[in-house]
Amino acid sequence: MAKKVYVSLIADLLHAGHINVLKKASELGEVVVGLLTEDAAGELNDVPYLDFNNRKIVLENLSFVSEVIAQNEASYKKNLELLKPDFVVHGDDWINTNQAKYRDEVIQILSSFDAKLIEVAYDEDINSLKIKEEMTKLGITTHARQARLRKLIKSQKIVKILEAHNALSGLIVENAKETKDGEQLCFDGMWSSSLTDSTSKGKPDIEAVDTTARLTTINEIFEVTTKPLIYDADTGGKAEHFEFTVRSLERIGVSAVIIEDKTGLKKNSLFGNDVEQTQDTVENFSHKIKVGKQAQITSDFMIIARIESLILEAGMDDALVRAFAYVEAGVDGIMIHSRLKDPSEIIEFVQKFREQNKSIPIVVVPTSFNSVTTDEFAKMGVNIVIYANHMLRAAYPGMMQVAKSILKNKRSLEAEPNCMKIKDILELIPGTK
Ligand code: SPV
């Protein structure tokens, strides 16, 4: 009887590296591919462009492959125990990645029924990550960018969003990367903050910068990035105006809009009750949500309701009543805000909301309660975390310090250590040369 060989793949963009592994596997016996579902890929921080069925059809039609089954988790355990294959074949590139723990598990399971792991030499020049990086250089379509946020929410433990107030800060969100414990970390998308967009235009955060000006900033960001963007629409204005905002945002490929349940002259929430702020009635705000939902054309766009009850000290019960009313009105997500350093009220809200609603995405903006990590938010049941103002807050002190230094020293020599090297800025944006 032919030996059984198990190969686990995401196979989103099938390339020569995959074929090499499958060819080697087929020389050992009949190949069963365990195709990672979107959820399983999400555990590895990967969001496939193609859905499960499309990826399955491609693999099923390869001569090296006998059968394709679903692998529902990043761990191979369930499928290996079910199939008891003679071999598992994998590229040897997984040793130093976030897959290392699954490799150890595979080795341990295989040893229990005398099977073997065969690792195929990995070709540095061909891999999915590189192809995806090349693809992002080519840009993205309006629709693919817009639809990506929902895909990310579905497949990632938590979606990490960072503020961008111009194209350059957008490029930071696009390209910043870190590796921790073998896991490659990056931001999933951008936040167009009313606070930082207004501030960088030298205007107060009181809805004084009009939508057209806000959209101009976003267009500039979109010209050089591919990641999805969530738009801070403040109160959303009058329901009749919000309708047009939704259409404009959808048209340029924004993925979601967040509107806050306040009325009158908008003031930044982080002032709390130090300034006069009025919360809208549940009826009015629910009406605005419904008008927005009716105006939207695509099913991918999201309208997220931001609850200001904790900011305005109206209490937890008020926050929860509003959250359920807004869900009833048709919102696609709830953002709960707080300006306390202590995260207790956020934790309590998330727990109580999740007791009754397991599925609606929850968004938090931990500017004040900044001791909580993204992993901790994910465990609580939060879906999106927005770092709402940090790029601008990081840039401004550096610029002010250099401006003062030039004044005081009557030359720029002393300011140089606080500036990027000329050579580096010339090389920062490809094509400058
Ligand atoms: C923003 O970034 O503009 C926000 C979040 O609305 S906050 O400043 O915390 O209100």
Ligand code: MG
């Ligand atoms: Mg704002």
